[in-house]
Each structure stands twice: as C-alpha cells, then as structure tokens.
Amino acid sequence: MRETETTTLEINGRTREIAAPPNQTLLETLREHGYFEVKSGCEKGDCGACAVLVDGEAVDSCLTLTGTLEGRAITTVAGLKRGEELHPLQAAFVKFGSIQCGYCTPGLIMAAQSLLNETPEPSDEDIRLALSGNLCRCTGYTKVFDAVQEAARVLREEESAS
Amino acid sequence: MxxxxxxxxxxxxxxxxxxxxxxxxxxxxxxxxxxxxxxxxxxxxxxxxxxxxxxxLGRIAALRGIERSNGRVAIGAGTTLSDILRDPGMAEAAPSLVESARVFAGQMVRNTATVAGNVCCGSPAADTVPPLLSLDAELTLTGRDGSRVVPLADFFLGYQKDQRRPDELVTKIAWDAPKPNSANLFYKLARRKGDAITVVGIAVTVAAEAGKCTTARIALGAVAPVVKRAREAEAMLEGEALTPELIEVAARQAVEESSPIDDVRASADYRRHSVHALTRRLLTQAWDPATVGG
Structure with a gap:
C-alpha cells in the first residue's frame, strides 16, 4: 500500500480532512465516509450512477482520484436538500414517478443539476445531451425529462421571485 | 483490485x-x-x-483555455470536451470538433476528459481525432528542453504508438479556422448518440473557389489501426467540381484506404459499407451551395 495522503475537501458544505491512498477514487472515499447516496455502478464511466458535483460540475466519482481534488467542493444528492425540504429536482423526480428502483436517481439528479447550473432554461435536446451519460433501466427516461423540465421551471420562478 | x-x-x-x-x-x-x-x-x-x-495535470491553470487570433485557433492541453461545447466561437472555429464533442460519451466524461487526452490515448475510435485531422491540426509537444510542433497527420505511428516521448507532454493543439466558402463536417456512426463507442467516424473538409474544390480532407475513424486521412481520395477531389459521379468515385477510394476489422461493434464489411455511404453523404452535404457558397 502506497503512503496515504491527506486531502482537504468540502463535502456538502462541510470541510473534511480526508486521508486516502493515491489510488482511491472519490466514489470509494465518499462511501467509506458514509455518503452511501453515491452509488457504485459500472465503475468505468458508462452508467453515471456515481455522479457528484465538483465545484458545481457533474463528474463520475468512479473516474476521479481523490488526491486530485485538494480544496474542491463536492456535492452529493443529499447535499441538495434544503433543511427538511426536498430540492425542486428531488421533488419533481418524486412527483413525476421518475424514480423506480432508484439506483440511478442520485446520479441523474446530479447530472441534471449540473445542466441547470449552466442552462436554466434547457431544451429537451439540452436535457438529452446532459443526461446521455446516465443509464436508467426502469423508467425509459421520459418521466426523467419531464421532471427536469418541471424543476427548471420551479428554479426559474424561485430565481425571479428572489 | x-x-x-x-x-x-x-x-x-x-x-x-x-x-x-x-x-x-x-x-x-x-x-x-x-x-x-x-x-x-x-x-x-x-x-x-x-x-x-x-x-x-489538473492544477496547471496555464494548460487550460481556448485562444483565437487572426484565424488561428489554439486549445491548451487541459481543455475539456465541455469547454469546447461551452465556447460560442467554436461553432465557426471547428464545426466538426463541436459535433464530435456533442456525441462524446456522456456529460460527466465530457466535463472531465480533455481533447489532448483523447488524442494521446491513441484509440482508432477517438472521436476528436477525425475532426482535428480534417482541420490540419498541429500538436505542440513540450519537454524540459523545449517544444516542437508535429502535424497531427504525422503523430500516430501505429496502433497506440505515437511520436510523444515519455518525457514530453502535448501542451497545445492548434489549427486554422475554416475559411469562408468551406464546410467542415463530422458524423459518428454508433449504436446511440451518447455513451457509445464509434463504429465509424468520418470528418470532411471541403473548400471551394470559383466552382472548384481547392482543399479536400477526408479523415476516417475506427476503420484502421490509427485514425487516418484518405489522401488519394482527397487528391481526386482537389481542383475539380464535386459532381455526384466524382463524389461516388472518391467515396469508393476512401473505402480502399480503410482497413477495418471485425469486432464486437460491427463487421469489417459493415464498416466498409459505412465508409462509402458516409463519405459520399458528407461530401455531398459539404458541396451544397448553401454550405460552400457555390
């Protein structure tokens, strides 16, 4: 085992000193520290189940070495929650039945959040492009696209009300 | 493990x-x-x-970024596929590269993967390489003792073999933005638009003047040990008006210059058929008066 290095990460708003060997991926680190909402799927960048935000941009945590992330801010799907209230994306996924077995859901929501960070008013084609790295074997995607459009609308309304 | x-x-x-x-x-x-x-x-x-x-290389800020001046486009080695899609100027500076970035893996991979990394992996199915070849891109290789510029067309020496020494990094990729009266197109044939490995990927550039083709580039992906240009097919087109008959002959020549294999994604026969059909289609689209200006 190579020497363990310490990396400072901000995870869901909380600063943590993470000790990890150089070959540890962010996926392994997060699950080892109890962030079980981050799912392990293909572990090669095909399925998107492990997606998290790094400084607001979705990445596959299975392809990201923890040691490359010094000082970066990580957001998991649990970090989107607003106190006791669901984030509009989370609420829309529930409302539209965009969740069936649920395994792909954390990754889909993070990929969608990454899109909405840049593109508050996405076209259906924008959504398709943004979610092309997330595999879902239950829903057939249509309900997912509906939920993302609904959440985008809610977030725009919040923005214009603030 | x-x-x-x-x-x-x-x-x-x-x-x-x-x-x-x-x-x-x-x-x-x-x-x-x-x-x-x-x-x-x-x-x-x-x-x-x-x-x-x-x-x-992720902390080397100087490696990331896109510069355009006097018709020359240069991207640093840290530039990601998403950076290419976000830059509004790239649609004119590299239409084929933008198209390849759109159909490249999925969002999370595009947010992380770099164009230079895609080139250096040396995969014959690397999606950014046919576009960059069709743009006559050049790579800057930098070592401790200085830099050298290598045309991408000379970079690959064989399957996953290239000119980069282990002590060098590709630091920059540069090309001339397409001129007016030219078209630069890419098509990726794969099972899906996203998250799929390319069966055949083809990029073409056609520039025209006074009804004649002045420059032709045809770059073939996933049909040989390396991504390569169909140079003889290109030579048939330069100096000529691209009639449907000539396009057909050039598309057949492009097939002759490919050497595809059977694998899990497609048979060699299907790939040859696709090289023919896609080369013909892209050249026809490129020669459209609306595209090259007649």
Missing part, C-alpha cells in the same frame, strides 16, 4: 516536465501524465496499465 501508484499534482508546467524527465533516467520509474483520467483510471483499475507514479 486497483493498481497501486503514487500521485503528484504539480501546479506549474515546468515542475510537471521535471518529474517526467527525471523518470526517464536510470531509475526506470514508470511515470504517466494524468489528464482527465476517464480512460487511464479505468485502465489502471483493470490493470491493463501500470505506473509507479501519476503526474496529474
């Missing part, structure tokens, strides 16, 4: 080059540059690749 290695994250290019240069000495340390890692991390996990040390 995951291969073991050390990881260093230099903040400057010189430091990264020093580490790579020292590794090449008698110590015999196996040191690899780590860009986006979307291929390398998978290969390390599967133990298809081993390394004593990785030099992560």
């Amino acid at each position: 995951f291969a073991e290695f050390d990881l260093v994250m230099p903040s400057g290019l010189d430091e990264a080059l020093d580490i790579l240069a020292e590794a090449g000495g008698d110590g015999g340390l196996d040191v690899l540059p780590l860009a986006g890692g979307t291929n390398l991390v998978v290969d390390l996990r599967a133990r298809r690749v081993s390394a004593d040390k990785l030099v992560g």
